[in-house]
Every structure is written in C-alpha cells, then in structure tokens.
Amino acid sequence: QVQLQESGPGLVKPSQTLSLTCTVSGGSISSGSYYWSWIRQPAGKGLEWIGRIYTSGSTNYNPSLKSRVTISVDTSKNQFSLKLSSVTAADTAVYYCARSTGYSSGWYDYWGQGTLVTVSS
Amino acid sequence: SYELTQPLSVSVALGQTARITCGGNNIGSKNVHWYQQKPGQAPVLVIYRDSNRPSGIPERFSGSNSGNTATLTISRAQAGDEADYYCQVWDSSTEVFGGGTKLTVL
Numbered sequence: 001q002v003q004l005q006e007s008g009p010g011l012v013k014p015s016q017t018l019s020l021t022c023t024v025s026g027g028s029i030s031s032g033s034y035y036w037s038w039i040r041q042p043a044g045k046g047l048e049w050i051g052r053i054y055t056s057g058s059t060n061y062n063p064s065l066k067s068r069v070t071i072s073v074d075t076s077k078n079q080f081s082l083k084l085s086s087v088t089a090a091d092t093a094v095y096y097c098a099r100s101t102g103y104s105s106g107w108y109d110y111w112g113q114g115t116l117v118t119v120s121s
Numbered sequence: 122s123y124e125l126t127q128p129l130s131v132s133v134a135l136g137q138t139a140r141i142t143c144g145g146n147n148i149g150s151k152n153v154h155w156y157q158q159k160p161g162q163a164p165v166l167v168i169y170r171d172s173n174r175p176s177g178i179p180e181r182f183s184g185s186n187s188g189n190t191a192t193l194t195i196s197r198a199q200a201g202d203e204a205d206y207y208c209q210v211w212d213s214s215t216e217v218f219g220g221g222t223k224l225t226v227l
Contacts, residue, residue, distance in 0.1 A: 037216070047156075047164065047207055049216035060214050063122065096163055104211045105152035109175070111163040 002026040004097050004112035012091075012119050018084040022097030022112060029078045030055045035100045037108070038071060038082045040093040048093075052100065053080055087119045123212035125219035132225045133198045141222045143191040143208035151210045153191040155184060158205045158221075167206075168193060198226050 008020035037052035051061035053071045073080040094114040100106040126144040133139035156164035168184040181196045208219040
C-alpha cells in the first residue's frame with residue numbers, strides 16, 4: 001500500500017521560501033507511469049493544483065504560480081519536494097502531496113494527510 | 122484557462138438520490154474524476170474516468186459525462202456521504218479542479 005507523507009515547517013515568514021518534502025513509502029517513486037503532485041487548500045476553500053513532476057524530472061506547473069514554484073524529485077530517497085518563493089498570507093493553506101496516474105487524464109489515487117503551512121511574521 | 126463550475130451546495134433527503142454537476146466547455150470530451158473530502162481529511166477518489174469506481178467505493182456512487190456537464194450521482198444517500206465533492210480534469214498541461222460542492226444529507 002503506497003503512502004505519502006508531507007513534512008516541513010508549519011510557519012513561514014512573508015517574502016521567504018516555503019519548502020516541503022513528500023516521502024513515498026510502500027513502493028518506489030520511480031516505478032510505473034506516475035506523476036507526483038502538490039495540491040493546496042486554503043481554509044474553507046477548494047483545491048488548487050500547484051504542479052507535478054515525473055521521475056524523469058519533467059514538470060508541469062499551474063500558470064498562476066509558475067514564476068514562484070519549483071518541484072524536484074530525489075529518487076534515491078523516494079521523495080519529491082516543493083519550493084514556493086516570495087510567499088504571502090495568501091499562500092497559507094493545507095498542502096497535500098498526491099500521486100496521479102498517467103500523463104494526461106490521470107486521477108489522484110493516493111494522497112498524503114496534508115500539512116498546514118501558515119505564512120505570518 | 123479552462124474552468125469547471127460546480128454548485129456550492131446540494132441537499133438530499135436520507136435514502137434519496139443526490140446529483141452533483143460539474144460544468145465545463147465540452148467537458149464530455151475529457152475524462153472527469155471525482156473526489157470526496159470530509160472535514161479534516163484528504164480527498165478520496167470516488168469516480169475516475171467519468172464513471173469508474175475504485176475498489177472499496179460503494180456501487181451507490183456513479184458518474185456520467187456528456188456535452189458540457191459531468192454528473193456524480195449518489196443513490197440511497199447516507200449520513201456518511203455528507204462531504205465536499207470535487208471534480209477534476211486535465212486541460213492544456215494543467216490539472217483543473219472544480220470549486221467543490223457541499224453535500225448535505227437531511
């Protein structure tokens with residue numbers, strides 16, 4: 001059974017960089033044609049896709065966040081990571097990592113439990 | 122950018138059928154996936170590729186997709202079905218989620 005677990009600071013100061021890591025267990029991050037994504041959800045609001053990475057290193061990003069987002073993968077550690085720069089209070093949200101199937105038209109079959117990141121001084 | 126429109130809320134009487142819609146331009150040409158999210162929990166996939174149920178999801182959950190509307194149908198609604206529901210598609214190298222629908226079981 002695949003499991004995903006987010007980790008990282010729960011509090012980030014405005015203008016700094018938010019950094020989160022997702023550790024995958026129960027299977028290799030390199031096996032199969034899966035994409036590894038970050039999705040966030042502000043309190044009381046809907047889901048917002050941030051971006052994804054394939055184990056080859058190929059990425060896709062939400063155009064609205066693209067200038068501030070970097071997603072990377074470390075196959076040796078079975079992890080992938082998110083960096084979001086120049087954060088503001090609007091970036092306060094629960095951040096989820098998730099696995100999707102296939103290049104396009106894929107669905108999210110495994111999710112992490114989510115981690116709350118608050119942007120505040 | 123592609124947009125998905127969901128009603129903010131849907132109410133259904135216990136034991137009756139709930140229908141949650143997801144509107145988008147020619148959405149019938151896309152694969153639509155649906156997620157259930159209960160308070161404080163991560164979303165759970167309930168329908169993939171328009172009408173397929175993952176293992177463990179009750180047969181009461183079904184989906185359809187045609188024209189400009191995809192629909193998630195929950196038959197014989199139970200109190201445990203009360204949750205937020207989100208539709209999702211892939212468009213122009215971007216994942217798109219609908220705004221979510223809160224299902225209330227009366």
